[in-house]
Amino acid sequence: MTLSRRTFLIGGAGAAAAGTLAVGWALFRPDRRLDSRTAPALPESQIALNGWVLVGTDNRVTIVMSKAEMGQGIHTGAAMLLAEELEADWAQVRVVQSPIDRIYINRENLVNGLPYRDDDPREHVEFVRDFARRTSRYFGSMVTGGSTSIEDLWLPMREAGASARMMLCTAAANLWGVPVDACVAKAGRVAHAPSGRQATFGQLVPLARDLPHPYAPPLKTPGQYTLVGTSPKRLEGKAKLDGSLRFGIDVLPADLPRQSPDSPPTALLYASVLMCPTLGGKAASREVSVQGLAGVHRGFAVDGYNGGTGGVAVIADNPFIAMRALCGLRVDWDHGPAAKLSSADIMQTLERAIEDSSRQTYYEAGDAGAALRRGRARHMRYEVPYLAHGALEPVNCTALVNGGRATVWVSTQVPQAARQAVADALGLGADDVTVHQAYLGGAFGRRLEVDYVAQAAVIAAQMPGKAVQTIWSRPQDMTHDFYRPACVAKFSGALDGDGNLVAWQADSASQSVTAQVLPRTYGVPAFAARLMPDGTMAEGSFDTPYECPNVTVRHTRVDLPIPVGYWRSVGHSHQAFFVESFIDEMATAAGKDPIAFRLALLKRPEHQRHAAVLRALAEFSGWRQPARWKERGTEFARGMALHESFGSIVGQVAEVRRDGRGGYRVTRVFCVVDCGLAIHPDMVVQQMESGIVFGLSAVLEQAVTIRNGQVDQHYFSEVPLIDMETCPEIRTRVMASSGPAPHGVGEAGTPPIAPAVANAVAALTGARPYRLPLRQPPALPEAERAWPGDRWCQWSSSL
Structure with a gap:
């Protein structure tokens, strides 16, 4: 019999290793995903009942979201799971992006890639899948991908909502001196029907703050759902329509930290990059001359980070000056091993x-x-x-590096990996890097990569104390994708x-x-x-x-x-x-x-x-x-x-x-x-x-x-x-x-x-297609193939 991946995992060597796996498996503590070590930065009026939900004295319910919203609707769908069990008033629900914390690690991403069929022995399959989930708890990463978001949050979101509901009901029972099971939550309120008393979540949350967190609370059955299975308005929909939703590229000086409340906004500079046209190549020289160019602060060579391609970068007062400065550069390239491939x-x-x-x-x-x-x-x-992925929001990242610390504002599907990439590129510890995760203007897998995040941090390090937003042109994105x-x-x-x-x-x-x-x-x-x-x-x-x-x-x-x-x-x-x-x-x-x-x-x-x-x-x-x-x-x-x-x-x-x-x-x-x-x-x-x-x-x-x-x-x-x-x-x-x-x-x-x-x-x-695409793609005119090939350069030269 041919040894396959499935053969190894289900039988043969996999069976021989089962005893060792079982011992390690038994040593894992029960997996609890309620309490986080890091709280999101919110007003004191918002009281955390666990790592997933905060309730405000103003009755607002804030759900902490560990997944990236890139148009797929996960912020709304996952919030519905928690709100269903909490019995929240949907009109009072909002979401905030989670910090980086172990409870937000994706436990299903690894499971989803296991090589199993539905006719494989179920006992083996479930054993390995559960082991993979427990392994991910310790060695996994925060990931939005693999269509696993709703499966990953299916249990913890519901448990978090049910646990918080029980705390609020317990607070009401203590306040009124009645049995807990006589208190019922509904639409943001807790009521005691026999006495006619009721209180809002906002009134009860200060009393619930210090109560013990119930673990493994009873959950609703599908027949009891009132929110799940319906189609309420998306939480971010209005902000998208009126333009107030902020994507990574929308970072402005007002979003940056100030030295003091009275100090002026932090300066925001812009960088543009020109990478070696050959995949995996780099600039042959570290010297980049931009002297005498108005509005240009610095030009320098940059390496390829996390699988990316090396090139040169220019930092300027605005992105157009930076892009135009690159048009005039003449760079000698080291094309690397890919230069032989077509x-x-x-x-x-x-x-x-x-x-x-x-x-x-x-x-x-x-x-x-x-x-x-x-x-x-x-x-x-x-x-x-x-x-190519071709996400509509151009590749971008804003970074501020100063005093042995770094802060980045970025659209990413992997905030934890992005933080580590910045730390590695700058020689810092992961705790010295702060990642602000923004909404994504599309991704399709491109923002599972961290090459552009590390690159932006290294570019910003050239201007200590000043934030620099690196933006790739569309040709740089298309020609330097994964x-x-x-x-x-x-x-x-x-x-x-x-x-x-x-x-x-x-x-x-x-x-x-x-x-x-x-x-x-x-x-x-x-x-x-x-x-x-x-x-x-x-x-x-x-x-x-x-x-x-x-x-x-x-x-x-x-x-x-x-x-x-x-x-x-x-x-x-x-x-x-x-x-x-x-x-x-x-x-x-x-x-x-x-x-x-x-x-x-x-x-x-x-x-x-x-x-x-x-x-x-x-x-x-x-x-x-x-x-x-x-x-x-x-x-x-x-x-x-x-x-x-x-x-x-x-x-x-x-x-x-x-x-x-x-x-x-x-x-x-x-x-x-x-x-x-x-x-x-x-x-x-x-x-x-x-x-x-x-x-x-x-x-x-x-x-x-x-x-x-x-x-x-x-x-x-x-x-x-x-x-x-x-x-x-x-x-x-x-x-x-x-x-x-x-x-x-x-x-x-x-x-x-x-x-x-x-x-x-x-x-x-009558002719079957065996090759994609079905039609011949349009070709770039030969006159435009000379690198950098940016029509931007041709257009801007006439301004």
């Missing part, structure tokens, strides 16, 4: 790696090789490119005489994100990171629910000097395209309806959630056969896909039509999602729409291509986004809860859209 070479390397003997078996059942030789085998090859890995895959499948899928073999190759992220962001030794399994490379393929008697899923890790990072839905973003395109082609070869073909592969009880989503999708979309038809002389076609990621099952139907230029246009998308308990159904719909638009942008025209280690794409015009004109009509149905707990939705809408559209295009044109 996209064609990379794809050839990945192609060869598929057959590499070092490939790792992620899942194996039966004998796929023998079954392929016996049946009617079909073979496919798929390819996807590198992709990209979604390119991937090549080969699939083979066989049908029996009745058109049933009897064999399936999948081989793919890509770089490993985890092998890069662990050393550069968390300080794990590179050799140790390489030994750790990276489930993200093959997720969505090895753990698919489809039932086939003979399956082999393998993946080869390839090392290349191209920086890669977690992109929205990670490995699911390409493995879903491979798997669902493959399944659709096998259905076509069998002469069967794509939905019926899939339903035949979902017979086991544990796969009935998937089958239910498929049936609901067929009904909701008005699924029809044939998949291609005409209306008023215009050709239409439909394609569908089903995919599970982050615990949520999503089915999508994409409709395409011929346009007048011989191409096609996506006109409608139908989406059905089973995400377990939908905390805020409207936000689930919003996230499905967001994931579809994000994924569709990549499907149609987005690709990052590399020539001599340099990224070709500089602007959104070269990686086009779906806009209002090109966006299809999107209809979403959120299925009734299939369980008592919620699952992730921030990324789950993205994976199915690529295969759904590709399957529709195959039906429309």
